[in-house]
Amino acid sequence: MKxxxxxxxxxxxxMPLPATISRxxxxxxxxxxxxxxxxxxxxxxxxxxxxxxYKINLIIGRxxxxxxxxxxxxxxxxxxxxxxxxxxxxxxxxxAQAGNFCIFTEEFMLPSKTGLVLEELPIFKSGGYPVFxxxxxxxxxxxxxxxxxxxxxxxxxxxxxxxIRNYIIELIHYGQKLQPATALYPTHNAGSRVSSLFVExxxxxxxxxxxxxxxxxxxxxxxxxxxxxHVNHLNKVLKEQTGxxxxxxxSSRITQEAKILLKQTNWTISEIGYxxxxxxxxxxxxxxxKQTSLSPVAFRE
Numbered sequence: 001m002k003x004x005x006x007x008x009x010x011x012x013x014x015m016p017l018p019a020t021i022s023r024x025x026x027x028x029x030x031x032x033x034x035x036x037x038x039x040x041x042x043x044x045x046x047x048x049x050x051x052x053x054y055k056i057n058l059i060i061g062r063x064x065x066x067x068x069x070x071x072x073x074x075x076x077x078x079x080x081x082x083x084x085x086x087x088x089x090x091x092x093x094x095x096a097q098a099g100n101f102c103i104f105t106e107e108f109m110l111p112s113k114t115g116l117v118l119e120e121l122p123i124f125k126s127g128g129y130p131v132f133x134x135x136x137x138x139x140x141x142x143x144x145x146x147x148x149x150x151x152x153x154x155x156x157x158x159x160x161x162x163x164i165r166n167y168i169i170e171l172i173h174y175g176q177k178l179q180p181a182t183a184l185y186p187t188h189n190a191g192s193r194v195s196s197l198f199v200e201x202x203x204x205x206x207x208x209x210x211x212x213x214x215x216x217x218x219x220x221x222x223x224x225x226x227x228x229x230h231v232n233h234l235n236k237v238l239k240e241q242t243g244x245x246x247x248x249x250x251s252s253r254i255t256q257e258a259k260i261l262l263k264q265t266n267w268t269i270s271e272i273g274y275x276x277x278x279x280x281x282x283x284x285x286x287x288x289x290k291q292t293s294l295s296p297v298a299f300r301e
């Protein structure tokens with residue numbers, strides 16, 4: 001699966017690459033959705049893929065968001081947070097599109113500049129819900145933040161990027177306020193900590209980006225050994241915390257990645273199975289059919 005770089009983004013939009021991109025400073029830019037939509041009529045649609053940058057989008061109009069095996073329909077207006085860890089596609093459902101979005105690289109928002117670690121924030125955590133439908137009232141509060149970004153980008157203020165980082169942080173906090181309270185303030189008992197460590201350990205293995213990459217943790221015992229706890233205790237904790245067994249959670253995550261690789265790469269079934277920890281293609285096919293009721297070939301087609 002290709003990783004869409006900042007340069008790829010500008011090329012796909014038929015826009016010149018800004019001179020403001022640098023490894024030391026990172027990159028930031030802000031756009032008007034209507035203008036981009038008009039330009040997009042003359043350019044190819046960027047494929048479903050992972051991006052090498054973050055994106056915060058206030059979209060006004062009917063759209064469909066596609067995240068792995070999730071499809072989210074937006075009827076009117078939504079605030080969307082996208083991270084390099086999760087591939088997605090955004091499909092307009094009518095020509096009337098408006099709003100704003102900004103893109104920024106990890107270097108632009110380094111902890112040394114912001115005091116924040118982006119991937120540790122609830123809004124960007126794996127398994128989170130990155131799409132929030134918003135009312136007209138909320139839209140009227142959010143859109144001026146983007147307008148201030150646009151104004152600042154054309155200013156000569158020496159510290160304008162510091163100010164823009166503050167605007168990004170304001171949007172992040174706005175999104176996190178829209179999340180359920182349980183996502184922001186998880187309980188901190190021993191069970192929830194084990195569950196959190198399990199999820200973190202599992203997500204570290206993804207995304208699969210090369211046919212030479214292979215999952216190292218495949219079974220409940222693999223995870224229990226890495227966490228230095230008995231497998232029965234891990235099963236008990238996860239069942240209490242999630243309602244699912246360790247094997248169910250592992251299988252679900254592997255299936256999710258399998259779907260992405262089948263749809264978005266030209267790797268063979270054997271290569272995908274190997275990356276996901278199956279030495280024999282028949283074992284992978286049987287596993288996938290059990291999880292989805294389809295063979296890998298049928299799902300890909």
